Amino acid sequence: MATSEQTEKLSIQQMIEEQRGKKAKKRIEKSIPIILFLIASISVLTTFGIVFTLIFETIEFFQRVPFLDFIFGKEWLPFSNKEPLFGILPLIAGTLKVTAIAVVVAVPFGLASAVYLSEYASDNTRRIIKPILEVLAGVPTIVYGFFALTFVTPLLQQFIPDLKIFNALSPGIVVGIMILPMIASLSEDAMTSVPNSIRDGALALGATKLEVAVKVVLPAALSGIMASIVLAVSRAIGETMIVSLAGGSTPRFDLDMTDSIQTMTAYIVQVSTGDAGFGTTIYYSIYAVGFTLFLFTLLMNWLAHAISKRFREEY
Amino acid sequence: MVQVNLNKPQLKETTDSNQNVNMNNIVYDTKQLNLWYGNHHALKNIDLAIKENEVTAIIGPSGCGKSTYIKTLNRMVELVPSVKTSGQIIYRDRNIFDSDYNVEELRTRVGMVFQKPNPFPKSIFDNIAYGPRIHGIKNKKTLDEIVEKSLRGAAIWDEVKDRLHENAYGLSGGQQQRICIARALAIEPDVILMDEPTSALDPISTLKVEELVQELKENYSIIIVTHNMQQAARISDKTAFFLNGEVIEFDQTDTIFSTPSDKRTEDYISGRFG
Amino acid sequence: MRHIDHKNVVKRMGSRMILNKTFKAIFFMATLFALLSLAILFYRIVSQGIGFISIDFFTNFGSRIPENAGIVAALVGSLWMMAVIAPVSLILGVGSAIYLEEYAKKNKLNDFIRMNIANLAGVPSVVFGLLGLTIFVRALALGNSILAAGFTMSLLILPVIIVASQEAIRAVPKELREASYGMGATKWQTISKVVLPSAIPGILTGGILALSRAIGETAPLVVIGIPVIIQFLPDNLLSQFTALPMQIFDWAKRPQEAFQSVAAAGIIVLMMFLLIMNSIAVVIRNKFQKRY
Numbered sequence: 001m002a003t004s005e006q007t008e009k010l011s012i013q014q015m016i017e018e019q020r021g022k023k024a025k026k027r028i029e030k031s032i033p034i035i036l037f038l039i040a041s042i043s044v045l046t047t048f049g050i051v052f053t054l055i056f057e058t059i060e061f062f063q064r065v066p067f068l069d070f071i072f073g074k075e076w077l078p079f080s081n082k083e084p085l086f087g088i089l090p091l092i093a094g095t096l097k098v099t100a101i102a103v104v105v106a107v108p109f110g111l112a113s114a115v116y117l118s119e120y121a122s123d124n125t126r127r128i129i130k131p132i133l134e135v136l137a138g139v140p141t142i143v144y145g146f147f148a149l150t151f152v153t154p155l156l157q158q159f160i161p162d163l164k165i166f167n168a169l170s171p172g173i174v175v176g177i178m179i180l181p182m183i184a185s186l187s188e189d190a191m192t193s194v195p196n197s198i199r200d201g202a203l204a205l206g207a208t209k210l211e212v213a214v215k216v217v218l219p220a221a222l223s224g225i226m227a228s229i230v231l232a233v234s235r236a237i238g239e240t241m242i243v244s245l246a247g248g249s250t251p252r253f254d255l256d257m258t259d260s261i262q263t264m265t266a267y268i269v270q271v272s273t274g275d276a277g278f279g280t281t282i283y284y285s286i287y288a289v290g291f292t293l294f295l296f297t298l299l300m301n302w303l304a305h306a307i308s309k310r311f312r313e314e315y
Numbered sequence: 316m317v318q319v320n321l322n323k324p325q326l327k328e329t330t331d332s333n334q335n336v337n338m339n340n341i342v343y344d345t346k347q348l349n350l351w352y353g354n355h356h357a358l359k360n361i362d363l364a365i366k367e368n369e370v371t372a373i374i375g376p377s378g379c380g381k382s383t384y385i386k387t388l389n390r391m392v393e394l395v396p397s398v399k400t401s402g403q404i405i406y407r408d409r410n411i412f413d414s415d416y417n418v419e420e421l422r423t424r425v426g427m428v429f430q431k432p433n434p435f436p437k438s439i440f441d442n443i444a445y446g447p448r449i450h451g452i453k454n455k456k457t458l459d460e461i462v463e464k465s466l467r468g469a470a471i472w473d474e475v476k477d478r479l480h481e482n483a484y485g486l487s488g489g490q491q492q493r494i495c496i497a498r499a500l501a502i503e504p505d506v507i508l509m510d511e512p513t514s515a516l517d518p519i520s521t522l523k524v525e526e527l528v529q530e531l532k533e534n535y536s537i538i539i540v541t542h543n544m545q546q547a548a549r550i551s552d553k554t555a556f557f558l559n560g561e562v563i564e565f566d567q568t569d570t571i572f573s574t575p576s577d578k579r580t581e582d583y584i585s586g587r588f589g
Numbered sequence: 590m591r592h593i594d595h596k597n598v599v600k601r602m603g604s605r606m607i608l609n610k611t612f613k614a615i616f617f618m619a620t621l622f623a624l625l626s627l628a629i630l631f632y633r634i635v636s637q638g639i640g641f642i643s644i645d646f647f648t649n650f651g652s653r654i655p656e657n658a659g660i661v662a663a664l665v666g667s668l669w670m671m672a673v674i675a676p677v678s679l680i681l682g683v684g685s686a687i688y689l690e691e692y693a694k695k696n697k698l699n700d701f702i703r704m705n706i707a708n709l710a711g712v713p714s715v716v717f718g719l720l721g722l723t724i725f726v727r728a729l730a731l732g733n734s735i736l737a738a739g740f741t742m743s744l745l746i747l748p749v750i751i752v753a754s755q756e757a758i759r760a761v762p763k764e765l766r767e768a769s770y771g772m773g774a775t776k777w778q779t780i781s782k783v784v785l786p787s788a789i790p791g792i793l794t795g796g797i798l799a800l801s802r803a804i805g806e807t808a809p810l811v812v813i814g815i816p817v818i819i820q821f822l823p824d825n826l827l828s829q830f831t832a833l834p835m836q837i838f839d840w841a842k843r844p845q846e847a848f849q850s851v852a853a854a855g856i857i858v859l860m861m862f863l864l865i866m867n868s869i870a871v872v873i874r875n876k877f878q879k880r881y
Contacts (some may be wrong), residue, residue: 008632012447012461012503016423019451023686025775032777033692037686040693043751044705046744076674111620120613129620138863140805142834143737143856146841147630150637150849167699177626206598208609208791227769231711238713240808245841253880265715265808272812278727284814290719294712301711391770396695404776423773433764436787446772449782502772 019223054294057287064281070288076251076262078271078282082249086285088292090251094168094261095296098243101172101257102179102236106227109176112227117184118191119213130185137181145245148174153246166248166260174246175239186231190224191217227308234300238293240265264293336412342367342506342536348402350387350560351381352395357383359560360494361402361492365553370528370537372551372568373465374544376583380560381540382430385508388538390418406515408504423450426499427508431515432491434483434498439466439475442483442494461501469497470527489520496527507531510541513546525550544584556580628739634860638853646854651836654845660858662819666735666830667804669823669864673739674746674803679796681743682750683785686792689751690758691780710748717745718812726813733814736826740811746799753795757788790877797870801863807834811870833859 006047062070065086073087113133117126153170157163163170194217204211218225248260249270260272268286343365351357358380365371373381386392388404390411403410411421423446425538433441443462452458462479468474471493475486492512499507509528513521528537528550541547547554548568555565556577564571564580575581641655649659685706692698721741731737761784768778810832817839823830837859840852 003783006859012452013424013505015452015457016447016450016502033688036684036688039681040688040702042681042744043709043747044702045683046703046720046747047709049724050712050720053720054716067556076526107621109619112616113623116616116620120616129624132624132627136623138805139627139630140834140863140866142805142807142837142841142857143630143634143860146837146852146856147633149841150853151629151633169745176806177623179622187762208605210609210612211605220637238715240713240715240811241838244600244811245838265713268715268719268807269811270735272722272814287719290716291784294716296710297711297713297716301689301708304711305707389771391767394767394770419773419775421773422771427767427771429764429767429771431764433762433768435765435768435783445769446774449769449772449774449778462716498768498772 010060023170033303039063050294054287054291057284058291059128061281061284061288064284065288074253076267078285084281086281086288087253088112088264088289090253091264091267091289092255092292093255094243094247095237095263095293097168097257097261098172098175098239098263099164099233099236101169102176103229103233105176106180106232106236110180110228110232111187111225113180114187114191115213115218118188119209119217120245133184136177137185139178141178141239141241142245143241143287144174144178145171148157148242148246149203154275163258164248164260166250168247168257168259169262171243171246172257173237174242178242179235182235183228183230186228187221187225189214190221193224194220216272223307227304230300230304230307234297234304237300238265238297240269244269262290264296295296323434324563340366340368341408343538344403344405346403346405347499348384348387348404349381349400350392351399352472352576353397357560358387361562363555363562363565365538367536368532368534369552370532370539371545372554373538373540373557374542374554374583375557377542379557381557382510383560384557385510385540388506388508389422389427391422392417420545423499423502425426425506426504427511428492428496428499428510430511432488432495433492434486434491436482436484437493438480439483439486440479442498444500445498450502465497465501466494468500468531470523470530471497484490487520488517489523490518492520492524493527496524496531498519504535506538507586509537511540514542516530521546544572556583559584593733596717619740631727634856636691637850638855638857641833641850641854642857647858651818651831652838655845655851656846658851660833660836660855661826661830662822663723663833663836664858665822665854665861666819667832669735669805669826669828669830670739670742670832673735673826674742677739678746678750678799679792682747682799683710683754683792685751686754686758686783687780689881691776691784704837706748706751712750713859714745714806715807715808715812717741718809720744721809721813725728733829734827735818735823735830737813738810738815738830739826740830741813742803742806744804745806747811749799750792750796753799754788754792757791757795758784760791765856790873794870794874797873801870803858804832804866805834805863807838810835811838833862 032222070086070088071310072089073085074089075085075087076090077085121129136293148172152174153165153167156170198216198220199212202216207215230249243263244266247263247266249262250260251262251267252259265268267289271282323543333399341364344566345361345363345365348358348361349356357576361384373385375381381468383392385399390397400412406421406425409416417586437445440462443465445459447458447461452461464473466475471490474490475494478485482492486494492515494551495511496512506582516524519536525546526538531537539551551568554568556563556571558579564575564577566576575584623838645657646659647664648661650655650662652658689699689703693702718741721737725731725737725740726733728738731740731802765787766779769783774782815831815835816829817831817835819829819831833855837852837855840855
């Protein structure tokens with residue numbers, strides 16, 4: 001009896017032992033992490049690719065256009081036959097106009113939605129509204145651009161008769177609508193992560209929900225909220241299709257919101273859809289503009305990162 | 316293909332019959348084991364010799380190192396980064412900390428059952444067949460036999476035989492834990508480590524698992540960490556009492572619970588702390 | 590003397606309650622603004638474009654005459670592009686996520702990779718277009734082909750897929766890993782047989798959402814020079830092609846009023862396409878909702 005027990009107990013182990021020699025298990029275990037590391041490096045390569053592409057072509061651009069003329073020039077006239085001018089300030093002005101309007105629209109509405117969702121809304125309401133915000137965030141920008149051009153601009157023209165077909169206001173508002181869900185959902189996350197015990201403490205003292213939201217939750221979630229706004233600004237700066245369709249292609253260095261503008265992104269699109277040949281100054285100029293744009297968004301992302309890093313240390 | 320013998324004989328006198336395997340019956344011999352989580356000295360100079368085909372219970376208050384110790388026996392503790400060890404654990408004549416010791420092989424010989432039932436989100440069959448499959452056993456008939464035998468061994472065959480291909484998450488907590496035991500049995504381990512296997516179960520399921528442990532000890536060496544002193548008293552042959560990372564006392568369970576030699580053991584047993 | 594006069598508190602309470610109610614209403618209205626914008630947007634586009642949706646619209650190529658314009662080339666082109674993006678971005682994204690979650694030790698190099706992915710997610714899509722133009726279209730000489738566009742888009746959504754996959758992998762309870770290791774499984778066996786199967790619903794949901802972003806993205810396509818007037822269907826990965834958003838962009842830019850409606854019709858098709866993909870994602874999410 002004892003021996004039968006012995007053999008039986010060992011049989012599966014024996015089978016396992018037999019299989020052990022056959023398998024190339026060890027080689028797999030060794031090679032998998034290397035393969036996966038190589039895959040993970042692709043994202044680093046992508047960043048390097050972006051940075052080097054931009055830098056090399058921008059250097060090429062600066063061989064033709066003086067650096068100072070580029071960053072301080074107040075006129076952007078690349079297509080001029082007599083004397084092309086590559087002063088980027090008008091493009092930056094266009095970008096900032098649209099971004100400023102977008103922020104004016106998105107921050108109040110986004111924050112109000114976030115407060116409503118995190119402090120007032122019932123679970124059911126939240127379950128309905130949050131997916132709708134997700135849909136809003138998932139609408140392709142080309143669709144928003146079309147909406148700005150064919151609906152928002154004509155609508156605004158009813159109130160502002162001077163408004164041109166292409167202007168800063170309409171794409172600004174629509175970019176605002178586009179980044180609104182981002183501010184709402186990231187700020188809401190920041191607010192919901194404020195511990196309930198803090199809320200309860202204030203409520204137990206007889207504070208209304210409004211007072212809790214404004215005096216307790218908002219300050220506690222402030223850095224998260226700031227980070228969400230900065231990220232949204234970064235998104236607005238890099239937004240391309242809305243401004244291409246509804247902003248126009250007239251770079252101008254002023255504060256006029258009603259007239260045609262051009263943003264950095266829209267310029268890149270304008271050149272790409274035109275027929276500027278490879279190797280021309282205009283061709284290289286899109287890289288210089290792209291590089292400027294990249295630096296702007298990089299700065300914003302780092303800022304958001306720095307802010308939210310402080311936020312994590314708070315609790 | 317090697318045939319699996321399904322007619323498991325009901326043995327009563329295994330301790331005697333196995334004596335030829337190892338002269339002194341020691342399956343796990345721990346010598347001067349120390350373990351640190353970073354700077355935290357979690358196990359201090361542990362010396363324990365665990366015998367074959369016995370149930371060895373490890374008791375002690377939370378944080379005393381009992382879970383850490385049992386996880387060291389199959390080197391699962393190394394899943395936590397920043398773990399350092401010194402000393403030796405001799406399993407079947409070899410130190411498991413030897414640099415060329417194959418940890419997968421060790422875990423193939425030593426099964427483990429965890430605190431919370433943790434079946435895979437797969438069918439009952441696939442759960443049980445997981446071990447044999449990863450070790451290269453693919454034959455469908457062999458797997459069928461192994462699954463049935465393991466489920467019988469874990470005393471749950473009758474409850475699940477008609478729904479082997481349903482998800483294991485449909486079972487109750489107690490059933491899930493017995494599935495996990497069956498899963499460990501499927502590779503016919505030499506030793507079964509149980510880390511508070513009943514802590515997440517209701518009293519009736521707990522009783523079933525305890526009865527199962529009693530049956531399993533006929534064929535396996537079992538080391539069980541438990542929070543519950545009555546459980547240790549009910550099911551174990553030997554009991555080790557851990558406190559602050561040290562073994563305070565290790566003896567026959569009867570002795571520990573009736574005439575402990577250390578004051579601290581007595582305090583713990585009589586419920587004065589922990 | 591008492592510092593708090595309860596009569597006063599009660600008197601002030603009324604106005605505080607009113608203020609609370611007022612602001613609740615204001616916050617609610619602000620939330621409605623977003624919903625309202627979405628409703629108007631959908632209504633406008635559907636009412637403008639639905640008249641142009643017909644069988645012909647799905648079978649015709651682009652045309653100078655609005656009534657004859659169709660979307661077949663763009664629709665098929667987008668599908669081809671998807672066939673490149675889906676495998677490329679999933680393999681790269683899931684592979685990176687497994688590396689970061691399961692293998693990467695805590696060191697400077699891996700911190701750098703993590704930081705880099707976060708930064709990459711913030712790079713504007715038009716800049717990815719410049720990357721694609723320089724590397725894929727010119728340096729690798731793929732031209733403005735499906736492959737070049739697909740690679741560019743894969744890199745664009747890579748950070749999103751990595752993050753979604755990381756979350757899905759992280760959500761797999763450590764108890765399941767322990768169970769697998771406890772059986773003597775190796776690390777890769779544990780990952781491939783336990784972790785990934787449990788994480789796949791989450792990975793797929795995130796992946797499909799990312800894919801739908803790539804399908805709706807226009808700017809990179811413009812920059813790498815995807816044409817719009819295409820009178821044939823692509824037959825291999827190096828074919829020239831056009832895509833839905835590209836076609837819509839072209840129509841929307843045209844001055845004739847009628848093309849606005851064609852653009853709206855194109856948007857309807859694009860949105861239906863995205864709706865289908867998102868529904869699939871939702872179905873997967875619900876079907877495999879956490880069982881552990």
